Amino acid sequence: MAANCYTVPVHWNSEPSLFHGIDPRSPIPLYVQIADRVRLAIATGTLGSAAALPSVRQLAAELRINPATVIQAYKDLEAQGFVEIRHGAGTFVRELAPGRRARERSQQAVALVRKLVADARRSGVSLAELQRALETELGVKAT
Amino acid sequence: MTDAIHIERLHYRVGKAFEIKNLDLRVPTGSIYGFLGPNGSGKTTTIRLILGLLRPLSGRITVLGDPMPEQHARILGRVGYVPEQPHLDATLTVRELIDFQAAFYPSWDRAQAEDLVDRFELDGDQLFGRLSKGQKAKLMILLALAQRGDLLVLDEPTDGLDPVVRRDILSALVTYVSERGATIFISSHLVHELERVCDWVAVMDDGRLITASPMEKLKHGTKRLVLSGVPREIGDPPFRMLSRESSNGAGESWVVGGWEPGMTAYIESLGASVRDVIDLDLEDGFVELLRSFRGRTPHP
Numbered sequence: 001m002a003a004n005c006y007t008v009p010v011h012w013n014s015e016p017s018l019f020h021g022i023d024p025r026s027p028i029p030l031y032v033q034i035a036d037r038v039r040l041a042i043a044t045g046t047l048g049s050a051a052a053l054p055s056v057r058q059l060a061a062e063l064r065i066n067p068a069t070v071i072q073a074y075k076d077l078e079a080q081g082f083v084e085i086r087h088g089a090g091t092f093v094r095e096l097a098p099g100r101r102a103r104e105r106s107q108q109a110v111a112l113v114r115k116l117v118a119d120a121r122r123s124g125v126s127l128a129e130l131q132r133a134l135e136t137e138l139g140v141k142a143t
Numbered sequence: 144m145t146d147a148i149h150i151e152r153l154h155y156r157v158g159k160a161f162e163i164k165n166l167d168l169r170v171p172t173g174s175i176y177g178f179l180g181p182n183g184s185g186k187t188t189t190i191r192l193i194l195g196l197l198r199p200l201s202g203r204i205t206v207l208g209d210p211m212p213e214q215h216a217r218i219l220g221r222v223g224y225v226p227e228q229p230h231l232d233a234t235l236t237v238r239e240l241i242d243f244q245a246a247f248y249p250s251w252d253r254a255q256a257e258d259l260v261d262r263f264e265l266d267g268d269q270l271f272g273r274l275s276k277g278q279k280a281k282l283m284i285l286l287a288l289a290q291r292g293d294l295l296v297l298d299e300p301t302d303g304l305d306p307v308v309r310r311d312i313l314s315a316l317v318t319y320v321s322e323r324g325a326t327i328f329i330s331s332h333l334v335h336e337l338e339r340v341c342d343w344v345a346v347m348d349d350g351r352l353i354t355a356s357p358m359e360k361l362k363h364g365t366k367r368l369v370l371s372g373v374p375r376e377i378g379d380p381p382f383r384m385l386s387r388e389s390s391n392g393a394g395e396s397w398v399v400g401g402w403e404p405g406m407t408a409y410i411e412s413l414g415a416s417v418r419d420v421i422d423l424d425l426e427d428g429f430v431e432l433l434r435s436f437r438g439r440t441p442h443p
Contacts, residue, residue: 024339027422029359057321064313066175066342067321122419 018046022063030065034073035080042082042093043104053083053091145208147172147294147326148193153202155192163188163350166202170328170343175320177341177358178330179429185350186330187227190298193328194224207294220248223287227298229279233272237265237282244286256289263311277308284312288319295319297329301336309333313340338362338425346432353436354400358425361400365428368397369419370410381409385435394418398431 018041022033041047053059053074060067074091077083085091120130148170156162163185170176180186191197193204195212204211206218231240237260245251260267263281265274274282280300287295295316301309316327317340331337337344338358345355354361365385373395383400390396395415407417423431 025335025424025426027362027424030339057318060321061314061318063339064310064317064336065339067317068173068342 019059019063022065024065031069031072031076034059034070035076038073038077039080039082039104040108042096043101043108045101047093049093049095051093053093055090145172146170146205147174147207148328149203149205150189150193151203153189153192153204154200155188155197155202156200161185161188161350163192166350166352168345168352168355170326172326173324174343175316175327175341176329177337177344178328178347179332179334179337179344180330180347181332181433184347186347187298188350189347190296190328190330193296194219194222220250221293223290223292223295225283225287225295225297225300229271229283231271231279231283233270235271236267237269237271237274238267240271240282241267241286241289245289248290250291252289252291255291256285259285259288259315262315277304280304280308281312284315288315291323293323293325295325295327295329297327299331300329302332309336316340334426334429344425346429348433348436353432361428362423362425364401364403365423365431366399366402367421367423367427368399368402368410368417369421370395370397370415371418373410373415374413377413381406385431386438398423398435400428400432 019034019037022030022037024030026033028036038047038053047053054062056067056070056074059070063070074083074085078085078091082094082096083091084094117127117130120127146169148168150166150168153166154162154164161183166189168189178186178189188197192199193206193211195215195218198212207221209218211218235243241256241260245253245256259265259281263278263285265278265282265285269278271279271282284297284300287297297316301312304312313336316329319325320327329337329341342358343356344358344361346353356364364382369390371394380399382402385398385400388396402420407420410417
């Protein structure tokens with residue numbers, strides 16, 4: 001048994017970076033968060049055409065979430081045309097029409113900005129202040 | 144689809160101090176069902192009733208389609224149970240305990256048991272009494288899983304354990320569900336853990352069920368509303384009012400259950416306006432539910 005201590009069971013305890021920081025406390029349902037991560041990875045090319053997603057069993061165990069949650073995420077991705085579920089084989093990224101990745105990226109950008117604006121409003125930061133901060137951060141010269 | 148556990152109008156009492164009154168509960172087959180409640184709320188008693196370890200005064204319990212306790216032998220062959228307190232013989236080794244348990248179950252999965260001994264890094268030659276708390280918990284989970292039951296009933300299986308052990312145990316449970324499609328009924332205080340893994344959740348307090356609902360519905364329906372211009376008297380709201388407090392000045396803060404976005408119309412019909420709708424996580428929702436329940440009923 002002693003030898004066992006030196007083998008790190010990688011598939012058992014590690015969270016793949018793709019899904020790092022998935023937040024069960026968030027009001028956004030877990031299956032939506034997982035589908036979002038996969039969509040983003042596809043949009044940015046981290047997951048290329050025909051790339052395999054982790055199996056339901058593997059991902060559920062790694063994130064310690066309900067397998068039904070993973071299945072729901074994969075089914076949504078399939079319905080949106082991003083992946084193909086081949087029964088018994090796994091879930092694979094589909095060949096996407098040209099421009100689809102770029103379109104997906106700009107949708108992600110819009111979503112990020114919406115969240116930023118909502119957070120700013122909630123914490124009482126004005127839109128002008130937010131814009132100034134953004135420009136400074138991006139290195140755009142503020143007038 | 145039948146329910147893995149179906150409890151109807153259950154009544155149970157010990158002495159005068161504690162009773163379970165009129166309990167109705169359905170645990171859908173294939174769900175991972177979280178059973179929440181403070182200490183002494185009746186979770187363990189309910190679990191013992193489900194397993195036929197206690198007899199109800201009245202009511203009906205059906206487990207995996209069979210009546211409990213009438214069919215207890217048949218049912219228990221298909222149910223893996225992890226009690227709150229380790230109940231194993233301290234003078235037996237891990238391997239002996241596995242062999243002992245295996246003898247009771249024709250469905251015993253030897254390969255699964257071996258695999259879990261490795262994954263949990265248990266030493267087969269170690270005496271049970273010498274195991275750490277975490278190792279004991281892992282062994283109990285191993286015994287419940289290798290039995291290959293269709294239903295697992297776990298009474299606070301990870302409470303008081305360190306995060307690494309909790310992680311290993313939850314991963315093993317989730318893997319089991321993916322492979323077997325089994326139902327898990329799990330009681331715990333660890334709200335965040337249940338929030339991750341469960342698709343159904345029930346909350347108990349003082350021997351009564353406060354709520355039972357799909358996890359998403361409970362999480363999404365529980366909100367903190369920040370309002371202004373609310374009249375003192377309001378009629379019957381279309382949601383469940385859990386708490387109502389006035390915040391600084393003219394504003395009010397409400398915690399509500401069963402909220403839907405369209406209900407802002409109701410608030411506006413009172414002449415008030417909704418300044419913010421804040422999402423609550425399961426723990427906040429749980430605390431507010433308990434608070435409201437206790438505020439409404441006399442508490443011993």
